[in-house]
Amino acid sequence: DTAVSQTPKYLVTQMGNDKSIKCEQNLGHDTMYWYKQDSKKFLKIMFSYNNKELIINETVPNRFSPKSPDKAHLNLHINSLELGDSAVYFCASSQIGGGGQGRDTQYFGPGTRLTVL
Amino acid sequence: AQTVTQSQPEMSVQEAETVTLSCTYDTSESDYYLFWYKQPPSRQMILVIRQEAYKQQNATENRFSVNFQKAAKSFSLKISDSQLGDAAMYFCAYRPSTYYNQGGKLIFGQGTELSVKP
Secondary structure, three states: OOOEEEEOOEEEEOOOOOEEEEEEEOOOOOEEEEEEEOOOOOEEEEEEEEOOEEEEEOOOOOOEEEEEEEOOEEEEEEOOOOHHHOEEEEEEEEOOOOOOOOOOOOEEOOOEEEEEO | OOEEEOOOOEEEEEOOOOEEEOOEEEOOOOOEEEEEEEEOOOOOOEEEEEEEOOOOOOOEEOOEEEEEEOOOOEEEEEEOOOOHHHOEEEEEEEEEOOHHHHOOOOEEOOOEEEEEEO
């Protein structure tokens, strides 16, 4: 069973297009995240959602719009794609509330490699 | 702002030998979490080990152990009996404890590329 899944795994598109990446977790976690990994493999947080509420928006251009229809899903929509948006985008989830061992540990999806031509 | 530094862009180890990857961080908080993640060529991010700052005991997971020096703000990863499957990029990450101010985000180091020689 896949814990955190993302679709698609690869996305190739033209500049100016709009695209979406979907993320789903079946771990029952209350918090989900989007991270961006650039060409030098540096990872940086973009967004964080807790129980469908936006907690972090880390100075990301407003062309990027996350949407969380429920606790198990966090989608990323990108408008007017630019060359600089080419990267690997990771979704992750964790359990913040409640107790239990392993709380606060983030589990990552397989990543989506976005290439903008 | 908190920062994480991995000063070794690349490391190499002979199979069955031991290697230590370095990580330092900067924070004014006293309570936080530290993690090591592994990213093999498949690009999947895999949790290797985690450490809570309030615990003095160093975390261990089979062949992986950490040397957590809170005063020095150092969090190194030791891999014993290295295997070919350990070859990957390793990331050190810091998570602030103040969730509602910082949303539980992970702050990553630049990564260390580990190669394992047969």
